[in-house]
Structures are given as C-alpha cells and as structure tokens.
Amino acid sequence: MIGRLHHVVLPSRDPRQAAQFWSRILSLPIVADSGDRVIVAANEAAPGLAFQRLAQLELADRGEHPDREQGRPDAPVLQILVNDLAYAIDEVWRAGCHPIEGRDDLFADPDGNRFRLIPRVVPPPPEPHAWRRFVAIGDSVSEGMVDPDGRGQWIGWSDRFAAHISTSQTEPLEYANLAISGYRVHDIKTQQFDAALAMEPDLLSIVGGVNDVISLRPDFDQIEADLEVMFARARAKGITVITFTFPDISRVNPLATVVRDRLRTLNAITRRLAWEHGVLFVDFEYIDVAGDPRVYGEDRLHINTLGHVRVAAGMAWLLGLPGFDRSWAVGIDDQPGETSGGATDHPRAGARSHLDWARRHFGPWVVAGLRGKEYSQGKECKRPALTHVEVRPDE
Structure with a gap:
C-alpha cells in the first residue's frame, strides 16, 4: 500500500451550497470550509467529498439555468448505497434534486454531478408523528x-x-x-x-x-x-x-x-x-x-x-x-x-x-x-x- 484515499474532488460553482446538499444526503458534517474549497466527511481525518471552486468553471450570466437536470455526461457517476430506494428517492427530492434521463434512480446535484442510488435493505417504517x-x-x-x-x-x-x-x-x-x-x-x-x-x-x-x-x-x-x-x-x-x-x-x-x-x-x-x-x-x-x-x-x-x-x-x-x-x-x-x-x-x-x-x-x-x-x-x-x-x- 502506498497510501489511502484522501478526498474525491468535484468542481463546483458554489462549493458551500454543494457541500450543504451532500451533507444532508449523506448525513455527514462539513469538516472544512475555506470558501473556495468545502469538504464533507465523517471527520477531519476521514476521506470524503471536496468541492472546489474552479475559475474556469464559473458560469457567465446567460439568463438560463445551469444544466442541472441533465447533469454533466462527461463527469463520473457517484454511487450512493441506500437502505430503501423509495425512501431515498423521496429524501433526494426533498433536498431539491430530481431524476435525469427519465430514470428514477439517477440524479444530478446542484453542480450537475451525477449520482445513482443503489438499494441495499429495507428499514422498518418510521414511527408516525402527531402534530399539535x-x-x-x-x-x-x-x-x-x-x-x-x-x-x-x-x-x-x-x-x-x-x-x-x-x-x-x-x-x-x-x-x-x-x-x-x-x-x-x-x-x-x-x-x-x-x-x-x-x-x-x-x-x-x-x-x-x-x-x-x-x-x-x-x-x-x-x-x-x-x-x-x-x-x-x-x-x-x-x-x-x-x-x-x-x-x-x-x-x-x-x-x-x-x-x-x-x-x-x-x-x-x-x-x-x-x-x-x-x-x-x-x-x-x-x-x-x-x-x-x-x-x-x-x-x-x-x-x-x-x-x-x-x-x-x-x-x-x-x-x-x-x-x-x-x-x-x-x-x-x-x-x-x-x-x-x-x-x-x-x-x-x-x-x-x-x-x-x-x-x-x-x-x-x-x-x-x-x-x-x-x-x-x-x-x-x-x-x-x-x-x-x-x-x-x-x-
């Protein structure tokens, strides 16, 4: 072994916003934030996702949406292992992302980075909550x-x-x-x-x-x-x-x-x-x-x-x-x-x-x-x- 995985670095228009999204999706904290580079990981020593602001990726104001819905086809696809696919899709929708390419398991984050939800096991249903x-x-x-x-x-x-x-x-x-x-x-x-x-x-x-x-x-x-x-x-x-x-x-x-x-x-x-x-x-x-x-x-x-x-x-x-x-x-x-x-x-x-x-x-x-x-x-x-x-x- 010559080393261990440090961070997967993803380009970002807004590193803090992207990190907040992935922090919620993965239930992991933001462990570093310099403005142009924000890291989501279990702790400061653990590998995680790093979102880096790159000048050449800054979008000019063209009066149109970034192509978030279709993602960036040339980017790698992150695979997220989930306990319950239906529940995970609901949570991804609640976080503000929706399916791309007509598929219910493939999404794009706020920067267009694509990710796929991979089901594992089904957890017990949540306890009902009573509102007062x-x-x-x-x-x-x-x-x-x-x-x-x-x-x-x-x-x-x-x-x-x-x-x-x-x-x-x-x-x-x-x-x-x-x-x-x-x-x-x-x-x-x-x-x-x-x-x-x-x-x-x-x-x-x-x-x-x-x-x-x-x-x-x-x-x-x-x-x-x-x-x-x-x-x-x-x-x-x-x-x-x-x-x-x-x-x-x-x-x-x-x-x-x-x-x-x-x-x-x-x-x-x-x-x-x-x-x-x-x-x-x-x-x-x-x-x-x-x-x-x-x-x-x-x-x-x-x-x-x-x-x-x-x-x-x-x-x-x-x-x-x-x-x-x-x-x-x-x-x-x-x-x-x-x-x-x-x-x-x-x-x-x-x-x-x-x-x-x-x-x-x-x-x-x-x-x-x-x-x-x-x-x-x-x-x-x-x-x-x-x-x-x-x-x-x-x-």
Whole structure:
C-alpha cells in the first residue's frame, strides 16, 4: 500500500451550497470550509467529498439555468448505497434534486454531478408523528387566493394541508394562518413571525418573496437576512419549518420573463438557507407541473384550486404523512379525472391574449410592486388565532 484515499474532488460553482446538499444526503458534517474549497466527511481525518471552486468553471450570466437536470455526461457517476430506494428517492427530492434521463434512480446535484442510488435493505417504517399546532405565515400564496370556498373566503394550500394533517392522526390539530396578501419578506418577519412563535407551534410554514421580486429594486441581501433570522430562530426552538421555491411563471405567460431571473435569485437564497438550517422544502422551480398554465387562475399570477390542491399534497408528502406519495408532481394529463377549474387560457393563445392579460392583471400587479403599495392595506389575516381543524368533506 502506498497510501489511502484522501478526498474525491468535484468542481463546483458554489462549493458551500454543494457541500450543504451532500451533507444532508449523506448525513455527514462539513469538516472544512475555506470558501473556495468545502469538504464533507465523517471527520477531519476521514476521506470524503471536496468541492472546489474552479475559475474556469464559473458560469457567465446567460439568463438560463445551469444544466442541472441533465447533469454533466462527461463527469463520473457517484454511487450512493441506500437502505430503501423509495425512501431515498423521496429524501433526494426533498433536498431539491430530481431524476435525469427519465430514470428514477439517477440524479444530478446542484453542480450537475451525477449520482445513482443503489438499494441495499429495507428499514422498518418510521414511527408516525402527531402534530399539535401548525401556523402559516406569508403572503397571498399562503392566504389562499384564487381558491374560493363558495362562501366569500379563500381556502388555499395551507388550509388543505392542515386538513391532511388532521385526518392523518387521532390527536387534534390547532391551526392559525397569519398570511396577508401583498406582504414582503420583511413584513412577514416584523409583523407575523413573532406572533407565530408566541403560539408555540411545532410546525411552521414560511413562504414569501414574490412581492419583493416585483418591486423596483428588490433588496436580496435584506431578503436573505430576514429569511435566515426566521429559519434560525424557529429551528432553534425545535420547530419543524417548511417552505417552497417558486416556478418560472413565464411558462404561463411569456411577458412574465421580466421577473424570471429575480425569481431564480429568490429561489437560490431559499434553497441554500433551507439546507443550512434544516428547513424542509419542495423545490417547485424544478417541478414541471408547477409551471403548467392549467394550475393558475385567470390572473396568471396565483395558483387556482387545482394548484392549491397540488401544493397541499406536495407539502403532505414532504412531511411524510401516510397516504401521500410523489403523485402531486405528475403532469395533469397523467392524472385521469383531475380538473383544473378556473384555469387560465393556454400561453399559446396568441399575442392579443398576452397583452390583454398584461393590461388587466400583470401591469397593475407590477405597478403596485414598483410603488411599494401593498394590496393588504387595512386588511387582517383570515385565521389570527389557533383553532381546531374541522375537516369538511370537500377538503
């Protein structure tokens, strides 16, 4: 023997982000971090994965995604031995990666490095968890806009998700929703977060940032600082925190490309902080059905009832609730009998359709954001106090 394996070095655009991803996947700590070189290993003396920032691999801003979905075909494929393939695939999805090349066992990490999951043995199923209090904070997305209940109120994914939790356990669930349309991340932090913590939840959803994205000069440093404070403080109290990224809405209408890059920046911040603080998230940016025009309402900005149903199912899957699998991510055409009531017209409907939509919906939305005007002026949240969840048949 002339020596032993030290580290496998992988090129990386963002070594810290890549290391955070693999730290979660392998349940190994980050043992060294110099900014340009970050190492994941069992300890400082053990071999591991080293992520090295290489100048020649830095990507210029071309206004397009890195080819994460297809990986880098010329790169080696890492083989990850797993106890339960189905469980491991779920965890990889929860970490923000999805299958490539049409295979359910082959993935690419945030830098495009491919890895394959190799099954070993099946562990016993996890013990069911009973949730006591769920609080949702955020903006119109969590408030439930464009998911009417027929009585003048919104339902939304948060309400539907709370119903899923309640029906999955025998213990009662208390639920509050402090979300208000128009709020930016700083508003959520200063006007909702402390109130949510005072309710002593064991489950907290924090979703926001789109209203920041449409403002004249979104302050991404402030967004990052506010999200980090909320994630860190909630996790320090032992609260399970859930969130999600946003899809590219330019698929719903090409005129929305004006906010595409900003949404990607917001998603990158959310994704990195979630990995860093142990926040659970669904990466809707890379879920094809999340950008399907049929899951959006007439305004092409908010998801409709079908969209809220899908998001609620995705969050239930994220939490591991019994009876939920990855079918929430399947295309609409592959779900027989599923309807998309209230959906917008198709983006190929023509230029006149796009212009009419921009005049009636997108233009006023952007103008309000540029002026810093909130839709929520004088409005109260719909569920300000914890109440027991009562599940209706239609939920």
